[in-house]
Amino acid sequence: MGGGGGGDYLAPRNFERLAQAAKEAMKTAAKPQRRNVFLSFVEEDIANVNLLRGQAKNENNDIEFNDWSLTKPFDSRDAEYIRRGIRERIRQSSLTIVYISERTADSRWVDWEIRESLAMGKGVIAMYQGDRPPGRLPRAVTEAKIKVVPWKQGTLAEAVDKAAKAP
Numbered sequence: 001m002g003g004g005g006g007g008d009y010l011a012p013r014n015f016e017r018l019a020q021a022a023k024e025a026m027k028t029a030a031k032p033q034r035r036n037v038f039l040s041f042v043e044e045d046i047a048n049v050n051l052l053r054g055q056a057k058n059e060n061n062d063i064e065f066n067d068w069s070l071t072k073p074f075d076s077r078d079a080e081y082i083r084r085g086i087r088e089r090i091r092q093s094s095l096t097i098v099y100i101s102e103r104t105a106d107s108r109w110v111d112w113e114i115r116e117s118l119a120m121g122k123g124v125i126a127m128y129q130g131d132r133p134p135g136r137l138p139r140a141v142t143e144a145k146i147k148v149v150p151w152k153q154g155t156l157a158e159a160v161d162k163a164a165k166a167p
Contacts, residue, residue: 035161035164037093037095037097038089038095038117039053039098039099040097040098040099040109040110040113040117041098041099042103042106042110044103048099049099083116087116090120090122093117095122095164096113096114096125097127097156098126098141099128100126100134100148102134104138105136105138105139111140114141118140123162124144125146125148125149125156125163126138127148127149127156127159128148130150131150
């Protein structure tokens with residue numbers, strides 16, 4: 001005669017609720033953590049960078065982050081003032097993504113942002129669009145041996161996660 005409290009905890013409707021709750025918990029646990037990202041790029045690449053920003057806001061996308069980069073340049077010619085503002089944005093970020101194109105290697109600001117990110121202990125990855133990276137990369141990318149990845153959802157999402165966890 002089995003004991004038991006007579007509860008209906010194994011009733012089919014309770015089992016289905018439990019199974020559904022477990023599925024939701026697994027789905028939530030599988031989602032990548034949303035990162036605070038500083039995007040480093042040359043102004044001529046703003047259209048592609050805005051596309052990346054849009055993808056990061058799309059819930060059906062593996063690339064997921066909060067953008068802490070500048071949406072418009074500082075209205076100043078004072079380089080130190082600009083550096084202070086950018087430095088603060090980098091400080092608030094977990095990592096820096098450098099969008100690289102054929103024009104990026106010539107930018108002193110991108111190179112400085114990479115070096116500043118590294119000096120603060122931030123993870124840095126470089127991302128390119130297309131079949132292969134540009135022939136010339138920013139000096140800081142090559143000197144620091146920064147990982148260069150294609151702009152593909154899974155690859156970029158994995159690189160972001162690793163770079164954010166890097167010491």
